[in-house]
Amino acid sequence: MNHWFDTLTLWLESNPHWLGLTLLIMACVECLAIVGLLIPGTVVLFSLGVLAGSGALELWQTLLLGYVGGLLGDLASYGLGRRYHQGIRNLAPLRKHPGWLNGAERYFERYGVASLLVGRFIGPLRPMLPLVAGMLDMPFMRFLLVSMLAAAGWSVAYLLPGWATGAALRLPLPDGFWSEAGAVIGAVALMLVLVIHSSLRELRWATLLAAGLSGALLLALLLSASHLQALDQGLLALVQEQRAPAMDSLALLITGMGDFNTQLAAGVLLTLLLVVARRFQAALYVCSCMLLTALANGALKQLFARARPDVLLQPLDTFSLPSGHSSAAFACFLALGVLAGRGAPARTRLTWLLLASLPALAIALSRVYLGVHWPTDIIAGALLAGMVCALSLAWLQRRAPMQPLSARVWWLILPATLALLGAVSVWALPQAIQQYRY
Incomplete structure (x- = not known):
């Protein structure tokens, strides 16, 4: 497998005009039932993303090809399950490895529609869940809508890191960029490894560890921000190169969901709906996460008084560190991710947090794209929100675990919150277009 992929990579470097088709096919294969279990999809897609970012494909082309390929793989797997139903068990690979199908089937029966969203980011489940959905006669339109949403997040999570790496290798970057990038990436990676390890082992102090590590890394970043100029300037130049x-328009729409007024309205609505549903502990958790994050963010901005990048025609006159949009978005969506994972195994809880982080990450990245924040601003905002969410959870669970929300409560709060975020963002778009001219 390694020799085959090395040969393909060398060939694509000499024939970059075939990269788009190859990316589409490999994204499809990675999500295809049975076949997706046999290839190292994460490594393959990262490598193809690096080649794309080296100048062969623009970012939007890379993400779109990955999205379409992944969606086609889902649809093909669903069609196989719908066509053959239980007869699919007679296929030679599944007769030899029945656990592949049985594990996905148990997961689907337990979590239903949510399994297609969460399982998308769990390697052994990703290619098998659409097959199981077809086997169990999940309505096609429901499957399609969920898969379209899941494929979008999957494409970003699996292809953006590789594309950014390829683009960074291609551009002339400031001296010290790679050492600073290595230090920040290494620190964040170490924090995530320790938090994930402690969570998977179900350690009682895992939540406090997450809060402590987030806080320590946030403090280190705040104190060293002035020494990370090469990283900030290099990444900002890389992102600004992709302006179109x-x-x-898409970035302005996304960034509108992180505006203070939008997040305030979302927080109030979420809290009120949870109170109406008599889930007082969950309401207190959401309120504390969003309110404390906002207060801490405002205080830190005034304390460090960092100037924004000089990209807009009329730069914003507020300070930039940490990013308010980033901290507010991560506080909101991480709180929802924590609530979604209550009562589930550790792996599922972590996957819900990953899934919840994707829309927050999109809002945070839109700030760098629009040229109103340095990359370290949005990292600091995410760390601040993570620290506050973890501390709030540890405090609320000091006596007893927080109880999971029922499906009825989720159908009450989630559509209303997402609709509010979208509606306010669209309503504010004309004003944003004038404000973010460059």
């Missing part, structure tokens, strides 16, 4: 009118 169509992408600008």
Whole structure:
């Protein structure tokens, strides 16, 4: 397998015009039932992303090809399950490895529609869940809508890191960029490894560890921000190179969901709906996460008084560190991710947090794209929100675990919150277009 992929990579470097088709096919294969279990999809897609970022494909092309390929793989797997139902068990690979199908089937029966969202980011489940959905006659339109949403997050999570790496290798970057990038990436990676390890082992102090590590890394980043100029300037230049009118409109729409007024309205609505549903502990958790994050963010901005990048025609006159949009978005979506994972195994809880982080990450990245924040600003915002969410959870669970929300409560709060975020963002778009001219 390694020799085959090395040969393919060398061939694509000499024939970059075939990279788009190859990326589409490999994204499809990675999500295809049975076949997706046999290839190292994460490594393959990262490598193809690096080649794309080296100049062969633009970012939007890379993400779109990955999205379409992944969606086609889902649809093909669903069609196989719908066509053959239980007869699919007679296929030679599944006769030899029945656990592949049985594990996905148990997961689907336990979590239903949510399994297609969460399982998308769990390697052994990703290619098998659409097959199981077809076997069990999940309505096609429901499957399609969920898969379209899941494939979008999957494409970003699996292809953006590789593309960014390839683009960074291609551009002339400031001296010290790679050492600073290595230090920040290494510190964040170490924090995530320790938090994930402690969570998977179900250690009682895992939540406090997450809060402590987030806080320590946030403090280190705040104190060393002035020494990370090469990283900030290099990444900002890389992102600004991808500016395009169509992408600008999308970025403005996304960034609108992180505006203070939008997040305030979302927080109030979420809290009130949870109170109406008599889930007072969950309401207190959401309120404390969002309110404390906002207060801490405002205080830190005034304390460090960092100037924003000089990209807009009329730069914003507020300070930039930490990013308010980033901290507010991560506080909101991480709180929802924590609530979604209550009562589930550790792996599922972590996957819900990953899934919840994707829309928050999109809002945070839109700030760098629009040129109103340095990359370290949004990292600091995410760390601040993570620290506050973990501390709030540890405090609320000091006597007893927080109880999971029922499906009825989720159908009450989630559509209303997402609709509010979208509606306010669209309503504010014309004003944002004038404000973020560059």
